[in-house]
Amino acid sequence: MELDNIDRKILGILQRNNRLANVELAEEVGLSPPACHKRVKRLRDENIIIGDVSILNPELTGNKLTLLVSVEMERDRKEVYDAFKRVVNQAPEVKHCYQITGNYDFVMVVGVPDMQAFERFVDQVLHTDTNIRKFQTSVSLRTVKSTTEVQLSEF
Amino acid sequence: MELDNIDRKILGILQRNNRLANVELAEEVGLSPPACHKRVKRLRDENIIIGDVSILNPELTGNKLTLLVSVEMERDRKEVYDAFKRVVNQAPEVKHCYQITGNYDFVMVVGVPDMQAFERFVDQVLHTDTNIRKFQTSVSLRTVKSTTEVQLSEF
DNA sequence: GTTGAAAGCCAGTAACT
């Protein structure tokens, strides 16, 4: 489906604040409330908007430690990869995971309360997977930026 | 401020779906609507909930390409780092950026529509910064996982 | 913490251009 400039405007606003009342959103984009409401509904129905969430303060909710883990698999086989992906998706410590090109096969961003929790994660998730050849961990000293916003190029 | 189990329950629900009506949220956590409403308000006021956003489909909104860029700075000086952090925060292509220990100083997750856009990003952001000694880019073949959820250990 | 009530605002629908 094609997005016009009003759609992009709506998305731009909602991806910053989705608690804005439809009446106000409508005014901001220059539509009547029902017309705006219909567009938002369509954007949800067509999976342009895939979720609506509250963002929690990681500091205040027990994710004080962030680590970056690069993983190299034993074999480049689909089953091996798929199994790893399944594990990753079930591990709540893993915030982001990318399959990448280069020396390593995956990079993960891991969030935990403390080093003990990370050790547990390593033991339970990484050391139990026999398909992992090796992994390398970097400690994050600071999250410089973290956003869910995507760029919506206006035309 | 201390979070009790009801708070954690509320947060756990809202960080998955913040469009749930307060009446329903109240029922799910076993409180009356006003009591639940008060708690949510407090969680926002105290910055436990730091934002409420719609998550957009990156595929459908022009962020088809994800890259991981590791950056090594020329000098380990605060001003140099701070300048880089400022640039990173203003660049909409940068979704996440972590200051890390190890061989590199920063790792960034960059989202762009295509390779051309990435080249522009490299030219405008990375090559113009004389404090960057070098950087290394990995292409993400697939986003295995990406979540905003934090773990809320229940007691 | 609860219930009950009240006010007003909003979401969501309908009918129509």
Next chain:
DNA sequence: AGTTACTGGCTTTCAAC
């Protein structure tokens, strides 16, 4: 696509417990 008109339901606040 868009509008205006409507209504039922919800948020939000209050008072009393």
